[in-house]
Every structure is written in structure tokens, then in C-alpha cells.
Amino acid sequence: MPDRYTHSKGDAVATENSTRTRPATRQKRTDILEAAVEIFGNKGSTNGTLADVAEQVGMTHAGVLHHFGSKQKLLLEVLAYRDQADVAELDEKHIPGGPELFLHLVRTAFANERRPGIVQAYTVLSNESVTDDHPARDFFEERYTTLRREVSEAFHELCDQEGVTEPDTVAAASASILAVMDGLQLQWLLHPEVVGLGEASEFAIRAIVNAVLRPGPELESYARTD
Numbered sequence: 001m002p003d004r005y006t007h008s009k010g011d012a013v014a015t016e017n018s019t020r021t022r023p024a025t026r027q028k029r030t031d032i033l034e035a036a037v038e039i040f041g042n043k044g045s046t047n048g049t050l051a052d053v054a055e056q057v058g059m060t061h062a063g064v065l066h067h068f069g070s071k072q073k074l075l076l077e078v079l080a081y082r083d084q085a086d087v088a089e090l091d092e093k094h095i096p097g098g099p100e101l102f103l104h105l106v107r108t109a110f111a112n113e114r115r116p117g118i119v120q121a122y123t124v125l126s127n128e129s130v131t132d133d134h135p136a137r138d139f140f141e142e143r144y145t146t147l148r149r150e151v152s153e154a155f156h157e158l159c160d161q162e163g164v165t166e167p168d169t170v171a172a173a174s175a176s177i178l179a180v181m182d183g184l185q186l187q188w189l190l191h192p193e194v195v196g197l198g199e200a201s202e203f204a205i206r207a208i209v210n211a212v213l214r215p216g217p218e219l220e221s222y223a224r225t226d
Contacts, residue, residue, distance in 0.1 A: 029067050031057045033081045034117075036074055041120030045075055045128055045136070072135040079125060079139050082118045086111070099161065101154040102177075102205055109181060110198030119185050126182065148174045155212055164213050173212045180204040 035056035039048040050071050054064045068074040086108050087093050096104050112119045129136040151174040159166045181201055188197040 025067075028057075028059075032059075032064055032067055032074070033078060036078045037081070037117045037121040040075070040078060041117050041124055044124050045071075045134075050074070075125065075135050076139055078121055079136060079143075082122050083143075085115070085118060095150065097150065098154055098157045101151065102158075102209055105177065105181065106198070106202045106205055109184070109201035112185065113188075113197045116189070116192075120189055123182070123185050123189060144178060147178055151177055155209075158209070159213065162213055167212060167215065169212055169215070173208050177205055177208050180208070 032053060035053045036048075039052045039056060042048070043052070050064050051061050053074070054061050057064075064074070068077060084093075087095055090096070095101060125136050126140055128134055129140045131137075148171075152170050155170045155173060156166055159170075181204075184195065184197055184200050184204065188195045188200075
């Protein structure tokens, strides 16, 4: 929102100065976030330090704290930065709903192939978040809860469009899509020459969606018996 102007000359000058410096401040924050993505992606959130981040952007430790307050706040900003990058080019700055959501997830996987630093930081921090008192735990708990709900809603809408009675597999399918995307990111980071992140993610998402709409035989039917 635009700044409010007051009748005070001093306030007006302060507002003018704030407006003049804000782009530089935003750029500096972005520089710090991008450095943090690289540092925490390579070293993890425990081994990576604010001093490492500060050195990367040519600042002091105190300078980084001036912008983010603490290492915990910077970690959470890094995670938010990653999610914002996923929707930056969308009109509503939010993931789409309905069947379009599945296509968005595929596009995101292909986009992630071009930003390994963000993927690496996300993977490291998400794995570390399962430990007690990790600063990102609440973030990931809320993130997965929200995404499972939105994917489930997309499944319900898709089933309605296709005339499929909503199966009881939607909850498992929603969790599975998120799990397979994150798991493939890990495999891709370890063996990028073997695993195609976008291609494998598209295959997995398509397979899970088809399993909900047109379920095949139970696995037991494939097992050989004596």
C-alpha cells in the first residue's frame, strides 16, 4: 500500500526519505536471502552461520541482523522466499485451484531444475525441521497441512468433473504427491545426471492422479503365489 502522508513537514521528509531508500533496502534483503539460500543449502542451517551470509554479501554480522533480527527469522524468510518464487509469475501470487493445480506442480518441478540452490536449501531445512525445537518446524507443519488440503480440494473437483465417485484414496493421494515431489528433489540433488526432476515428477503426479480416477487391481493380484 502507498505510504500515508501527514501534515507534519518532518513526517513528510521522513516519508520521502523512506520512499527513496526502500528499493535499496529491498535489494539488500534479497541479496541476503539469496546468499542464505546458498549457505544453508550447502552447509545446513546448523553449520551455516550469519557470518557466512554476511561475508557473502559484503556486510557485517550486525548488518544482517539489522535486516532480519536473528538467524531463526532469516531461516523462516528463506523458506518463504522459496515459496514466493514458485508463484511469483502467477496473477494472484497463489497456487491455482482445481485440476490446474496438478499442472502447476509439474511446472514447478521443471522450474526447480533451474534453481538448484533454492531446492537444496529447502530440502536441507525441511529435513532438519523434524528435530525438536527446530525454528522451521511450525512452518513446515502448516505448509504441509495447507498443501494437503489444497491438493485434496483439487482432487474432489477433478473427480466431480470426470463423473467419478469421490474415492477414499484422496487423502493418501494428496500426501503421496507432496512426498514424491520432495523425495525426487532429494534424489535429483544427489544424482542429477540420473534423475530428471521435472520428468520424474510429471510421471509420478500423472500416475497418482490416474490411480484416483481409474484405480487398477490391488497389488496382491500381481504377487505370484505357489
